[in-house]
Amino acid sequence: MKDNMLSNGYSLADKVFKKLEEEILNGALKAGENLTELRISARLGVSRTPVREAIHRLEQDGLVQLTPNKGAVVVGVSEKDLRDIYAIRMKLEGLASRWAAEQISEEDAKSLRDILELQQFYTDKGDLEQLRNLDSQFHERIYEISGSRTLRRTLSSLHHSVQRYRKMSFATKGRAQKVMGEHQRIVDAIAAHDPIGAEAATNDHIQSSADNMLKNLGLSGGQED
Numbered sequence: 641m642k643d644n645m646l647s648n649g650y651s652l653a654d655k656v657f658k659k660l661e662e663e664i665l666n667g668a669l670k671a672g673e674n675l676t677e678l679r680i681s682a683r684l685g686v687s688r689t690p691v692r693e694a695i696h697r698l699e700q701d702g703l704v705q706l707t708p709n710k711g712a713v714v715v716g717v718s719e720k721d722l723r724d725i726y727a728i729r730m731k732l733e734g735l736a737s738r739w740a741a742e743q744i745s746e747e748d749a750k751s752l753r754d755i756l757e758l759q760q761f762y763t764d765k766g767d768l769e770q771l772r773n774l775d776s777q778f779h780e781r782i783y784e785i786s787g788s789r790t791l792r793r794t795l796s797s798l799h800h801s802v803q804r805y806r807k808m809s810f811a812t813k814g815r816a817q818k819v820m821g822e823h824q825r826i827v828d829a830i831a832a833h834d835p836i837g838a839e840a841a842t843n844d845h846i847q848s849s850a851d852n853m854l855k856n857l858g859l860s861g862g863q864e865d
Contacts, residue, residue: 664714
């Protein structure tokens with residue numbers, strides 16, 4: 641296997657970057673942990689070149705810090721990062737829902753309701769992994785319906801950045817059922833071509849998610865559900 645480009649069009653550096661990014665965001669690689677090129681290359685079965693490139697990209701994204709005599713150290717996502725992400729998500733996801741409400745079709749509305757039905761099924765089963773996946777699908781579908789590729793790319797990145805904390809959020813007692821109700825309000829407003837109502841329902845949902853996340857982390861600003 642070559643280090644430059646794979647048959648699927650992704651370089652090895654891309655694959656290493658995505659793997660390390662995933663491990664940092666899901667907590668497998670923790671803040672303060674050293675990333676050693678030799679150890680990573682051995683673990684992933686690649687040479688040190690793509691590992692070095694991936695680490696530099698992680699530094700550019702603020703997920704690791706290159707420190708003299710220590711090499712690459714995991715920074716992860718800070719409290720300020722989390723607060724900023726949710727504040728930005730509130731503005732942009734509200735806009736996505738507003739735009740989606742302005743142009744949603746019956747087929748689009750059905751696709752959102754289908755996701756809600758699956759969410760209810762897995763909420764009843766208590767399957768947190770499936771609920772997290774369906775939550776991502778729900779938000780991604782709204783981004784698609786909004787019709788803005790730029791908004792979709794930006795929001796997908798923000799949503800991905802808090803995946804570890806979203807998983808914690810769903811584990812909170814009663815949170816999954818509350819999310820169902822919040823999602824239902826969003827879908828009802830979007831399907832009714834109510835942009836103002838869709839934006840308001842989305843803002844309420846993101847604020848509720850932020851409050852729950854902060855409470856779970858023991859940070860100030862969280863509110864009781």
